[in-house]
Amino acid sequence: MGSNHTITPVILCGGAGSRLWPMSRDSKPKQFHRLVNDKTLLTNTLERVDHKGEGLRYLPTRVVGGVGFESLLVEQGETSSVEVERYVLEPLIRDTAPAIAAAIADLAETDPERMVLVLPSDHQISDVAAFFDVVRTGAEALAARGGIMTIGIAPTRPETQYGYIERGDGDGPVFDVSRFREKPDLETAETFLRSGRFFWNAGIFMFRAGEMGAELGRQQPEVWSQARQAVERAEIAGKCYRLDSDAFAASPKISIDYAVMENASRISVVAASFDWNDLGSWNQLHDGSPLDEAGNARFGDVLAIDVHDSYLRSEDRLLAVAGLDNIIVVSQPDALLIVHRDKAHLVKDIATQVKQSGEWPPLAVAHSGRPVPSPRVIRKWLFDTALPLWAGVGVDRVHGGVHEALNHDGTPADLDYKRFRVLARQIYCFANAELLGWDGGAHEVLRHCFDTLVETGWHADGGWIHLWNADGTVKDPQRDTYDQCFVLLALAWLWKATKWPEARVWAERTIAYMDDHLIDHAHGGFYESSLRLDYRRANPHMHYLEAMQAWYEVTGERAFLDRAQTAVDLFTSVFFNAESWSVTEHFERDWSVRTDKPARIEPGHHYEWVWLLLRQARFADQPQLKEYCRKLYATSHAFGHARGTDAVCDSMAPDGSAMVGTARLWCQTEALKAGLLSRAEGLPGDETLFIRMLDVIFNRYLITPVAGGWYDQIDPNGRVISKDMPTSTFYHVFCALVEYLRHEEMLG
Secondary structure (H helix, E strand, O other), X not given: OOOOEEEEEEEEOOOOOHHHOOOOEOOEOHHHOOOOOOOOHHHHHHHHOOOOEOOEEEOOEEEEEEHHHHHHHHHHHXXXXXXXXXXXXXXXXOOHHHHXXXXXXXXXXXXXXXXXXXXXXXXXOOOHHHHHHHHHHHHHHHHHHOOEEEEEEOOOOOOOOOOEEEEOOOOOOEEEEEEEEOOOOHHHHHHHHHHOOEEEEEEEEEEEHHHHHHHHHHHOHHHHHHHHHHHHOOEEEOOEEXXXXXXXXXXXXXXXXXHOHHHOOOEEEEEOOOOOEOOOOHHHHHHOOOOOOOOOEEEOOEEEEOOEOOEEEEOOXXXXXXXXXXXXXXXXXXXEEEEEHHHOOHHHHHHHHHHHHOOOOOOOOOOOOOOOOOHHHHHHHHHHHHHHHHHOOOEOOOOOOEOOEEOOOOOEOOOOEEEHHHHHHHHHHHHHHHHOOOOOOHHHHHHHHHHHHHHHOEXXXXXXXXXXXXXXXXXXXXXXXXXXXXXXXXXXXXXXXXOOHHHHHHHHHHHHHHHHHOEOOOOOOEOXXXXXXXXXXXXXXXXXXXXXXXHHHHHOOHHHHHHHHHHHHHHHHHHEEOOOOEEOOEEEOOOOEOOOOOOOEOHHHHHHHHHHHHHHHHHHOOOOHHHHHHHHHHHHHHHOEOOXXXXXXXXXXXXXXXXXXXXXXXXXXXXXXXXXXXXXXXXOOOOOHHHHHHHHHHHHHOOOOOOOOOOOEEOOOOOEOOOOEEOOHHHHHHHHHHHHHHHHHHHO
16 A cells, blocks of 8 residues: 555535425535434534545544534534534535635645545445545545546436536546536436446545645635635634634635636546435435335334335324325425425425425424424334333343443443442333333333342341442442432332332331431431431432322322422422522531532422422422422523533533533433423423423434433533443433323323
8 A cells, every 4th residue: 555645524514405305404404414324414424534444544524514503513523423623614605615715725825735535514425435445546646646636426327417527538447537517418418328438526526735725726816815814814712613704705606616626727536436325305315225125215203005115204203104106205393295206306496485485484393403203203212222222231130130331332331339229210110111011021120120129238227228339249338318219219110010019018118217217307308328427418308209209199198298298398498599599409417508619500400309399289289389490490491501502401500600511311301301391380481391302312312322222421512421321311211201201192
């Protein structure tokens, strides 16, 4: 192999993709959608230039797109596996020549020998290794020849929607370019195909930054001058370069083909050896998608009977099609497209007419513009993927109980401890799964978990231990109040689901232990644990409220509601801060506020308290509790969502400042529950919060490589920072999604 070339990829994210209406719109073009797999076209393109091999090394990528799409570009760029060097953000559309000029303006001056690879963001190239080989061949030829190197696609049909490249003589795979040809009519395209001397122009090409700068300066001096000024005057925020509006607007609007390619002093083409699809229409998407035995491409919740050679996509509901062939059906929450595949070119006319009418609103079902999963999709995720995963590899059949966490690929994480509360939370989940009719073996999982609970978790002096070692032996024998509360929650639903009398017996033993050993008779509430630690937290009392509400629900016995009320009274008298409308988390033993560290609040706990207090208001006929809920909801909703991701942040100061922009999954699920119940109870606030949180949960967290898993924490840019999938999170996810399904059933 020759020299080891380095190359900077530049990804162009312009274009409206109107032939893919109603998914691709001005507000969210096709490159930001997941159209061929579980990643967006932009993410696929980014990861295409992350391939490793001999003779070529990709440098960090530059992404060019409209400033209006900054959040989408950064979100998808920072959550991909590729390092993005900078985001070049255009204030308005000036076509590809000014975009490329702005992307390389600095390189042409500081590193003129730098090789640059320009490629669109919205094409499908499945064989990344073959793409790498072609780029390497092109880079080697570019190093020897100079000029501009394009990549040509061997035509497979007389296509009239593509431009063509005519090659010169030679054996290839690199040829001189004779000329570029515009989109031909059908007869001309057939002639091109028969000749064997033409390639489709895919808009993928390479050059040295200095040479392209020189060509732009020679052929399009105004484009080059204004682009350089736009970069020099750009507003820079981290990796984002927001080009100067006045300078960039002064550039002529012209494509790189017209501006440079057709009259470049030296231009070559390397023949592609990979399959390529520009995904410019629903027909092309059909051709680039996995097909069933009847030739149908199916995405989402689709039922097809006696249907052939069709493209069927649903993003919002069950789509049932029968007895039709060669059709395209695309269902979105606010639009439904049905067209015969032979007439797919009319979709662009539909998009144009809709845009001109001005009567049809843009897709706005979620903060991001993404469609929210339907109840059927959510049920399938819970019952067909999540429960089987956690009932399978999630259960520790060797040492008992459940694994503390799974890796993102679904294998058990290598941790040296197990938290007792995690076992209790899984009992809660599978007991509810049993009640909901899941037939995947909940009863057996419950017996396994319950046996581990009572055989290895109960301390000789009473109460449930805190930690096991990975092999199931005791690691920390203290009896933590938080743990006791989760066992009580689990036992309530276990008793409801199985009617095992021992579940009620163990619950009564647990309550007796807490009454005798954990209650602070001097100051009220519970100690943190059997060690009588010198600090107190609100959180265990919140889960005591939850556990007692659960026992009240499954028995109807007033004594449990009275116990729940003691936690509510602590909330109103101690935990709630009336000045900042927040929940104080940490206290001294006498319930005075701790002053040894800055005060922090957790918006996720706010939302959790809202849900529990609204339930208490309903159970105990205490409408006055709704006022506390309104205030907590307002604080979290106004200040607690990270701007870049819309996710509920992990913590912030009581006044909403000093936000920690990282975001755990459990915070999102608690916001979903609070949004649902607040809406049902008529609480003033954002009635779309539950929609926003479904969007965040499903499109940021429940997207791991293993079906039924999750990413547990993201940073302020949406990049995953958690290393594994904590089993404890399933309790939050399960509870929230079941709550949503129940609300949908009541409304339906």
